[in-house]
Amino acid sequence: VFGVHLKKLRKRVHISAEEERAIRNCFSESRKVPDHHVLVRSGDELNVSLLLLDGWLARTKDLAGGERQITALHVSGDFADLHGFTLKRLDHDVCTLSDCTIGVAPHERLMELTNKYPRLARVHWLMTNIDAAIHREWTLSLGRRTAMSRMAHLFCELYIRLRIGDRVEGDSYRFPLNQRELSECLGLTTVHVNRTIQELRRRGLVELTRDRLTILDRDALEGVAEFDPAYLYLDKREL
């Protein structure tokens, strides 16, 4: 289970056996959390960071009127709130979108890790910077892409991110979000999300059932989305 996280790191940087041990050592326990639970609430003081071992998480922000925006999605192997290690509290909630398994890294251990292995500090820093790059791509989507292109883009992004952790079968992956949650990612209403999905189906680009997304024509989908995975930084670098 933990291997997915290391695989994600190793997609971007070299990790030695010793470094791997040091990273594993940061995690004390692992917990199961049911669907639709709030894991971290905005403003709470933090002294641990959570690694998502399995399942789906969202970072959500709300307006007074009840409108909700999901600012990020997380899948197996992602750190949910590594940024909380330096921020000490979050500006958003972290909620489960499915049953989840979570690894817990106390901040004091991350402190020791980053003191003893400055390179691993940079590696983890890199991972939060990749999160930020995804935020920027979402900003572009929300600001300038149409509903159709925005949705297509999200499906392409998740395909690539899930593939790193071997969570893709063929051109299909588990997709636990309902249309309301999808609308909260895309800045749309559920009604318009529904119509947009139907248009994607009608064009033969995707199939979306209760719990599973299948990409029927990846080239065409990426075309609609103007998808370029460069922002996911899937190449190795020296640190």
Next chain:
Amino acid sequence: VFGVHLKKLRKRVHISAEEERAIRNCFSESRKVPDHHVLVRSGDELNVSLLLLDGWLARTKDLAGGERQITALHVSGDFADLHGFTLKRLDHDVCTLSDCTIGVAPHERLMELTNKYPRLARVHWLMTNIDAAIHREWTLSLGRRTAMSRMAHLFCELYIRLRIGDRVEGDSYRFPLNQRELSECLGLTTVHVNRTIQELRRRGLVELTRDRLTILDRDALEGVAEFDPAYLYLDKREL
């Protein structure tokens, strides 16, 4: 000039005299860059990071059709591409929005700094995490706020960010963006930006001239924006 940057850091963490010296030591030269220049191009390999000593910068992303989204604004004292230190290339361009003065930090010096002072690695990591928090707030704006509220929110955010660096006089600050650039921040057209500004003026909330923004009723503006500066993390923490 460099003091503004340190002031920004010290708003969030303690920086000792020795640490200050170490940080200053990272910067080799300083450069002047004229208005509307591209400082860093998306995809270029990076070996320096740029500190904005004076002026305004934008991070921009484009679609094939020519639509442009500004994903972040930077003012005096902000690092423009500190995230480039770990990413090694950017997923966006960095452009000047005014005449600028830039400090240059070669990555090898940042490497030495983060090796020798793990705490300063965490401090700089924190700063990129605050950038990401601002990205998330923009995501919320683009996804869920109306044009009016979105614009009001941006004006409130910049007011606070500029005040840290003493770039605010009364309730007024220099604002070099034209309506096109403003529309690129807000995900709107220039026509609608123009009409929204007029509505803000009509309600007596702001005054916006060629080069200057004046907030006439900050409480009301923050109300329209549902502005809460918590996401800017303006409190001190241990690292």
Next chain:
DNA sequence: CGAAGCATTGAAGTGCGTCAACAATCGTGG
């Protein structure tokens, strides 16, 4: 003074939102 960029305005169009009803599916308890 003249050209180029920028701000402003009006009229008409559209992508997406709102409201409201209904259908399908799911989860639960009997």
Next chain:
DNA sequence: CCACGATTGTTGACGCACTTCAATGCTTCG
């Protein structure tokens, strides 16, 4: 295993926030 309420997905009619297009006036600066 079925019944039934609750949740989720689907559809239609209509409305609006924002866009598009295009013209005009206003700055600014060589």
